[in-house]
Amino acid sequence: MFAILGWWLALSVIGWASWPLVARIFEHAPSKGYAYARGAGLLFVSYLFWITSHLWGVPNRTAVLWAFVALIGLVGVLIWARHGATLREAWRQERAHILIGEFLFAACFVLYAVHRSYDAAIVHTEQPMDFALLNGVLASTRMPPLDPWFAGASIHYYYFGYVLAAVMIRLVGLSGGVGYNLALAQTFALTVLTAYGLIYDVLRAQTRADLAGQARFWAVIGALALALASNLEGVLEGIKAAGWGSEALFRWFGVPGLAETASTHSWLPEGLWWWRASRILTDVRLNGQGVQLITEFPAFSFILGDLHPHLMALPCLLLALAAAFEGYAIARQGWDRSWWKAWQTWAIPLIIGALGVINTWDLPVGLVIALIALLFGGIVSPDRDKGRWVLYALAAVWLIAWSILFFLPYYALVRLPVRGLGFATLAKTPLRHWGLCFGLWLLPIVGELWASRTAASDAAWSRERGKGWTFWVAWPLILLIPWGFIALVGGWSRAALGIFYTLAKGPWLILAQSALLAALLADLSACLGLEEAIRDDSRIFARLLALVGVGVTYAVEFLYVRDVFESRMNTVFKLYYQAWALLGVAAIYAIFRLRQMEGWPRVFYLLSGIFLIACSYYPVAAAYTQAKGYRGSVTLDGTAFLQHSSPAEYRAYRYLLTHRREGEIIIEAPGESYVPETNRLSAWTGVPTPIGWVGHQIQWRGESEVLRRKVDIEYIYTAPDPLTVKALLRHYGASLLYVGPIERERFGLDERRLAWFASFLPIRYADEEIRFFGVP
Known part of the structure; x- marks a missing residue:
């Protein structure tokens, strides 16, 4: 309980100290950004440590981190001294919103931490890798952090999310095993809190004061739904478990394994049933080989418990959307010539740029939304000075440049093995599967769009009906581009093959997606042309999010990023995850608007509630x-399970954690991806080993050096003479040779072989089947 309370208090102090600064950054937001203060404050503190450590070698110490918290607090005090009246007025007007946000964050943090205490063990999927990178940051004296699974090199992956987690672990003074699970709780609570603030600001931007209570209510519902609701496959699981529905229905949906699952005739299915919702799609190649795609969504990720970049980036993605909305407000208001002095000029590129080092996949989407928001703000601005477009162009260049320049030390070192764009000409998603993935959000979006289109009182669509051509021009263009x-x-033959394959498989999805995109564009066109007195900025921004959200799911029907998987699996995974957040915010806005309408649109409102x-x-x-x-038993320590499953290994881990020396390098057997028993000591302590999970390192660095290290390390355990062993140990700068259960089994190391090692390497530690041999 102390760990939970200490973490909550430390992050709250950061948030409270940061709010005056955050309020200046989000000065156009109705809430003055209070719900963003914790996430933004942690980002600012972590960035200050990261960049000063990179440039000037500032050490990775608790006192240093608290000094940066104090610096942010000092800035806050200075801002309060100058703008205290504005902040006090914000507190008076938005007290209910602020108190609800405080309760929401505390409740989500504590309840999720309690959940993790029943499922704390770091034992499956990507968890060992995530723990390794987290401990790599914790064990590094300075930035960039050292890779515990590639000794002598820095982490070659988007790692800044682990820096955010490590900063909190150091501030509170916790072990990595406890910190891992509380970092997950922090990610969950910040996701809900930031989504709550964003949705509230979008709803309140154009809402009458008497609807503020409804805005708060739907902001809470929307934030919880974005983080906790499932896609519609989760509903099918419950129906199947209860014994409802026919087998033909489940076979028609085509979710792998669903139709074959036996009904339990209870509320709870059996086995690993909840995994299927994250694997709805399967691409089938011409040779009949299937490639399963990943269709994760936040609720699945939080239940799985992998502290992975796509999940850790979620609060920052939502914060970047809030920054884009602020950028829209600034551009709409119009800049003067001293625009570069504003807090937002520096903070918005930093917030959006952080996406690139937390989860690089999110950066293009964050930039696109921010740039379009700036453009839309410029279009609706009452400022008609022709020179304003020069300022907008400079602002766009500034935003792009500084989102990279702020994190230039990262980009100078990390080279991810991306091989360009691939064409998804022989991979198409069935319409029903897209509906399963996003139907929860698409229903209110389409319903509200349709209701607005047919409402005689809707000013935007009254204007659009006067033109009547936007939709019909946009739809074929979106299909053809x-x-x-x-x-x-790629050539005409490839395009012709793709068109033929799409027609053969059924073009219904791209027809539906392109029609929806065209309708959203038509609505945006109409809204942007309205007079200021009746223009709805909330609607413009919600439509922008829906447009980009649907757009990225449309794009993966044609293109994917080529990586080591050579399929669109990873691209669908990452872009669908972003689309969930974008469409979720847009959908809550749509539900809010449907609630204000009369007549048949209420049907969509009720259906959305049922969904x-x-x-x-x-x-x-x-x-x-x-x-x-x-x-089961309760603990927040993700390493505690090893005390019972392998006590000797656990004691070896504790020994290395407490007796490691600066610059220590340990030799372990090369690891196997998704086998948690391999490379456990390097992952759990942050003490580097020359080669960890081989498959993952190939993804990050390519094959040549990784495979060479693998061969060398294996030879250390099997070499016939001491000179070869010593030469390889010296080559990798090793100070310890580890022999545990994996090494004994893989290389057949019996007591005779261990005695042979001991004849020229001193034993530093021995416990049952465990040995640490020192390297002289």
Whole structure:
């Protein structure tokens, strides 16, 4: 309990100290950015440490980090001294919003931490890798952090999310095993809090004062739904478990394994049922080989418990959307010639640029939304000075440049093995699967768009009906542009093959997506042309989020980023994850508007409510399943399980953690991806080993050096003469040779072989089957 309270208090202090600064950055937001203060404050503190450590060698110490917190607090005090009246007025007007946000954050943080205490063990999927990188940051004396699975090199992956977690662990003074699980709780609570603030600001930007209570209510519902609701496959799982529905229905949906699962005739399915919702799609190649795609969403990620970049970036992505909305407000108001002096000029590129080093996939989407928001703000601005477009162009260049320049030390060192763009000409998503993934959000978006289109009182669509051509021009263009790009870059034959394959498989998805994109563009065109007195800025921004959200899911039907997987699996995974957040915010806005309408649009409002309730089944049932009914022992230490499953290994881990020396390098058997028993000591302590999980290192660095290290390390354990062993140990700067259960089994190391090692390497530690041999 002390760990939970200490973490909450430390992060709250950061948030409270940062709010005056954050309020200046988000000065156009109705809430003055209070809900963003914790996430933004932690980002600012972590960035100050990271950049000063990179440039001037500032050490990775607790006192240093608290000094940066104090610096942010000092800036806050100075701002309060000058703008205290504005902040006090914000507190008076938004007291209910602020108090709800405080309660929401505390409740989400504590409840999720309690859930993790029943499922704390770091034992599956990407968790050992995530723990390794987190401990790599904690064990590094300075930035860049050392890679514990590639001794002598810095981490070659987007790692800044682990810096955010490590900063909090150091500030509170916790072990890595406890910090891992509380970092997950922090990510969950910040996701909900930031989404709450963003949705509230979007709803309140154009809402009458008497609707503020409704805005707060739907901001809470929307934030919880964005983090906890499932896609519609989760609903099918509950229906199947209850014994409802026919087998033909489940086969038609085509979710792998769903139709074959036996009904339990209870509220809870059996086995690892909740995994299927994250693997809805399968691409089938011409040779009949299937490639399963990843369709994760936040609720699945929080239940799984991988502290992975795509999850850690979620609060920052939402913060970047809030920054984009602030950019829209600034551009709409119009800049003077001293625009570069504003807090936002520096903070917005920093916030959006952080996406690139937390989860690089999010940076292009964050930049696109921010740049379009600036453009839209310029279009609706009452400033008609022709020179304003020069300022807007400079602002766009500034935003792009500084989002990279702020994190230039990272980009100077990290080279991810991306091989360009691939063409998804023989991979198409069925319309029903897209509906399963995003139907929860698409229903209110489409319903509200349709209701606005047919409402005689809607000013924007009254204007659009006067023109009548935007939709019909946009739709065919949206359909043709991707094929034209493929023909231009990949050749006409490839484009022709893709068109033929799409027609053969059924073009219904891209027809539906392109029609929705065209409708959103038509609505935006109409809204942007309205007079200021009746223009709805909330609607413009919500439409922008929906446009980009649908757009990225449309794009993966044609293109993907080529990586080591050579399929669109990873691209679908990362872009669908972003789309969930964008469409979620847009959908809550749509539900809010439907609530204000009369007549048949209320049907969509009621259906949306039913969908939200139905999709809340999955997080409850899945969390209960994963936590084994909340009946086991309770701990927040993700390493504690090893005390019971392998006591000798646990004692070896504790020995290395407490007796490691600066610059220590340990030799372990090369690891196997997703086998948690391999490379456990380097992962859990941050003491580097020359080669960890081989498959992951190949993803990050390519094959040549990784495979060479693998061969060398294996030879250390099997070499016939001491001179070769010593030469390889010296080559990798090793100070310890480890022999544990994996090494004994893989290399057949019996007591005779261990005695042979001991004849020329001193034993530093021995306990049952464990040995640490020192390197003289």
